[in-house]
Amino acid sequence: MTTFSPERPLRVAVIGSGPSGVYAAEALTKQTDVPVGVDVFDRLPTPYGLVRYGVAPDHLTIKSVTKGFEKTLADPRVRFLGNVEFGTDLTHEEAREHYDAVVYTVGASSDRRLGIPGEDLKGSMSATEFVAWYNGHPDAAARELVLHATGVAVVGVGNVALDVSRILVKTTAELHESDIAEHALNALERSHVRDVWVLGRRGAAQAKFTTKELREFGELHGADPIVKPEEVRPDEAAEAGITDNIVKKNLEVLRDFAARTPEGKERRVHLRFLVSPVEILDDGAGNVGGLKIERNTLDENGNAVGTGEYETLPVQMVLRSVGYKGMALPGVPFDERRGVIPNAEGRVEGRPGEYTAGWIKRGPSGVVGTNRKDAVDTVAHLLSDAKAGALPEATQPTREAVDALLSRKGVDVYTFHDWQVLDAHEVSRGKDLGRPRAKVVHKHEMLTHRRKALQEAEG
Numbered sequence: 001m002t003t004f005s006p007e008r009p010l011r012v013a014v015i016g017s018g019p020s021g022v023y024a025a026e027a028l029t030k031q032t033d034v035p036v037g038v039d040v041f042d043r044l045p046t047p048y049g050l051v052r053y054g055v056a057p058d059h060l061t062i063k064s065v066t067k068g069f070e071k072t073l074a075d076p077r078v079r080f081l082g083n084v085e086f087g088t089d090l091t092h093e094e095a096r097e098h099y100d101a102v103v104y105t106v107g108a109s110s111d112r113r114l115g116i117p118g119e120d121l122k123g124s125m126s127a128t129e130f131v132a133w134y135n136g137h138p139d140a141a142a143r144e145l146v147l148h149a150t151g152v153a154v155v156g157v158g159n160v161a162l163d164v165s166r167i168l169v170k171t172t173a174e175l176h177e178s179d180i181a182e183h184a185l186n187a188l189e190r191s192h193v194r195d196v197w198v199l200g201r202r203g204a205a206q207a208k209f210t211t212k213e214l215r216e217f218g219e220l221h222g223a224d225p226i227v228k229p230e231e232v233r234p235d236e237a238a239e240a241g242i243t244d245n246i247v248k249k250n251l252e253v254l255r256d257f258a259a260r261t262p263e264g265k266e267r268r269v270h271l272r273f274l275v276s277p278v279e280i281l282d283d284g285a286g287n288v289g290g291l292k293i294e295r296n297t298l299d300e301n302g303n304a305v306g307t308g309e310y311e312t313l314p315v316q317m318v319l320r321s322v323g324y325k326g327m328a329l330p331g332v333p334f335d336e337r338r339g340v341i342p343n344a345e346g347r348v349e350g351r352p353g354e355y356t357a358g359w360i361k362r363g364p365s366g367v368v369g370t371n372r373k374d375a376v377d378t379v380a381h382l383l384s385d386a387k388a389g390a391l392p393e394a395t396q397p398t399r400e401a402v403d404a405l406l407s408r409k410g411v412d413v414y415t416f417h418d419w420q421v422l423d424a425h426e427v428s429r430g431k432d433l434g435r436p437r438a439k440v441v442h443k444h445e446m447l448t449h450r451r452k453a454l455q456e457a458e459g
């Protein structure tokens with residue numbers, strides 16, 4: 001049994017540098033019982049995952065968590081190894097050879113489908129793809145989105161649905177204050193969008209969004225919120241049982257919207273409830289030409305049931321925002337149905353020394369901060385296993401061995417210092433444009449920028 005010491009610390013690989021990965025690294029460094037050495041990997045050169053590429057560009061205060069993340073990644077016991085793909089650059093087997101424990105924190109990068117006809121028409125896509133596009137995710141940045149639609153339907157009433165709807169209707173001046181990627185800012189500036197329908201299959205009381213995010217629709221410069229009074233009418237009997245404060249406040253805000261007379265702003269956001277999309281219509285040329293929806297009622301279990309009453313929305317774009325889905329990692333067990341790594345409180349089932357935290361552990365729910373406790377819980381099990389001598393022994397437990405492996409494989413590792421240089425560059429480019437940040441979106445540009453910065457530093 002290995003006794004961990006400053007000379008032979010507990011070596012941990014964290015796979016994924018989003019919030020749950022950095023919170024796991026933080027939990028490992030905040031304790032003093034077991035000396036640790038933590039390598040945080042990411043397939044992208046840049047750290048912070050969903051905070052950089054998922055959180056809405058106009059929600060800058062949420063992004064300020066990165067101040068704390070920086071402290072963790074700058075800790076001398078922690079390294080960030082970006083641009084390293086798990087499964088190829090670092091295989092499962094190699095991770096097990098080089099680390100005493102591996103923590104999977106890769107989030108949920110895929111999306112769920114609606115399973116209705118027309119879902120693959122041009123103009124129908126997942127909110128996940130749209131978010132990745134406007135946030136400048138390297139996988140989506142090359143996509144050329146022309147926003148010629150005047151009507152857009154957003155399916156789902158969670159916070160992601162509100163994010164994409166808000167970004168679609170914000171004015172250029174509003175978007176200018178965000179850190180939205182330049183290509184998206186330019187496309188949205190030329191957008192023809194006038195009406196956005198946000199569609200909840202169940203009632204307003206069952207919506208998943210939170211009140212702060214909902215309220216923002218009452219404060220937009222260029223768009224009126226529109227709510228049908230009959231879809232949010234008080235039902236005293238049913239509402240007597242509601243104890244959730246968020247639901248109560250959501251209903252208050254929605255009823256306030258329903259009572260307002262629209263100010264005649266250029267754009268409108270229609271928040272609709274008890275309607276389900278049943279078919280995305282073809283305009284005859286393979287593009288979205290409309291969305292057929294069915295009115296619903298709720299059954300005694302609170303599930304939506306179709307009434308056979310239909311209407312068609314005049315939309316040319318449909319964004320499905322019905323939840324994220326986890327993706328399997330090569331060599332790691334995966335529960336296809338739930339889209340998570342099967343685990344017992346963060347211990348990967350049947351795999352001593354392997355752990356998981358965040359959305360890939362419990363599914364895509366909660367806000368950024370929810371992942372802190374989640375990661376702390378997982379790390380507590382990891383440390384208790386380490387102290388109990390329950391971890392399989394790593395055969396090459398040093399930084400040098402990992403570096404040699406990656407170098408043999410020709411992996412161009414992006415370090416935390418490289419990221420800090422890029423970060424400063426983005427902020428300074430943003431400053432020149434009067435914006436909080438101007439993101440570098442293509443991976444090759446990130447690597448080129450580093451090369452140039454190194455050449456400059458060497459004189």
Ligand code: NAP
Pocket residue numbers: 059113114155156157158159160161163200201202206207208209213276277321322323324364365366367368
């Ligand atoms: P979500 O909160 O789970 O919402 C998914 C929505 O899709 C629900 O309204 C759900 O309705 C609906 N839906 C599912 N399947 C459907 C179908 N077949 N047809 C119609 N509607 C369907 O997911 P999310 O919006 O992707 O958000 C993920 C997590 O990130 C959440 O915890 C969210 O709060 C968090 N987040 C937070 C912020 C923020 O704090 N500002 C921003 C973005 C995301 P049912 O309820 O009927 O299933």
